[in-house]
Amino acid sequence: MRTAGMLPADITSEEKFRSGVAGPKDSEVANRWNAFLPNLAAVPPNLGQKFAQVVHTDGVAISVMFIRPKPAGPPAELPCMGKQEGAVNPLAHLHADWLGCDPGKTNMATVAHEERYPSGAVKSVWQRSLTAGHYYRQSGITEQAKVSKVWMAGIKPQQDELSQVTNYTASLQRYQEYVATMLATWPAMWAELSKRRWSNARFRLYGGKQRTVAKFWAETVKGARARCNSAATGRPLALAYGAAGFSGSGSIGSKDVPVKQMLKEACKQFPGRVVLVHEFRTSRVSSARTNVVEGQAESF
Template structure:
């Protein structure tokens, strides 16, 4: 957030955790359902796990075939139940929907702040680093970036009162980490910084290194 004169006013912090995505997309509930439904064929699954066809032994392969045939009706009688297909359909695209809903909320909150500050909704610019979400299914930085761009850079309806299309700028995360104490205290250069000017004071030199501090990644 910036002042009218272009100086930085402050930061707006927003967080989306892995557990949030898993919960809101239904992954956690689906995992619980799978565990509960598999109880119906628990014995058959144990027999299949024990009769692994690993290796090249003819005896092991024959045993695996025999156990598969013996448990076939029970296992597929359970897995062909419509509830499994319905669950897969609910999960299809669910994580992407959660991410898009998050960026929509972020856009709306930023627009509200802009409206209060300047009386109009200015363009939202998102600086995107390497933000991946480690959920089962591989939501890496590329997938999160695509979800962000889909929301922030979408075209408006053409009405004068509609939102201004935002912009997503990818940034290199090199040197974006901030070395801080556990309390995240300011660095010496920050304490001596003249915030009315865009650069540090002329002739400023860093103080000798003291006690090692903990490095926290803050983006």
């Protein structure tokens, strides 16, 4: 992307920038700019958002820059409970009601809380899960994939032509064929992909993904508070988050999931009360013994 430069001082809002686009309102230039600019009426307002008077473009896509207050993020390094058996919880001094979270790709998060008898035996287990399938449906990804196929149906012939050529070649003739195909299909591809509905869809999906993750953790906290009777006991809720090292990228048999976003949102809902723990503490499989741990699970 190239910076189009700082805009004049009197262009203090995105509306003024939109209305100040060069050329008549119905010209090709103005229509292309308007196709790229997001429909802010379809985007939830951000508190304190301010137009930054900076626009980035490469002639194909545009990025309109805004400034808004950024909430404090989680600490660079979360406290971690040691791998060895009998390790000490660094947040034990909080005297909190602890929830355990096992992250994954099929089940993005499985959160559980154990209620025990005075003897230490497990009385009941409360559990909530967010699956990748539920995340895709609730955020709108699944529905948008169907809609996108309908939108792209009109340019399927152009897509079929492009699938027959490639620019990854050492042959000059094949590269020239690629260039010729690109030039021939570009008008139809541009006419479809520059429509406003594509930029609006990207904004909707971004918001849908953020809301789905935030809603899961908010409902988890609400349910856990009711179960633990936090209002009466005054004990805070804390989270033991599985320190699983895996990539959220999609692969054969698994979907792309927001691993970092899940942890980031958990830190927002449990500020200062998240500790990373190793997997055997939630799965009851000891990495030292390579077998299921007998007896009662270790408490946090």
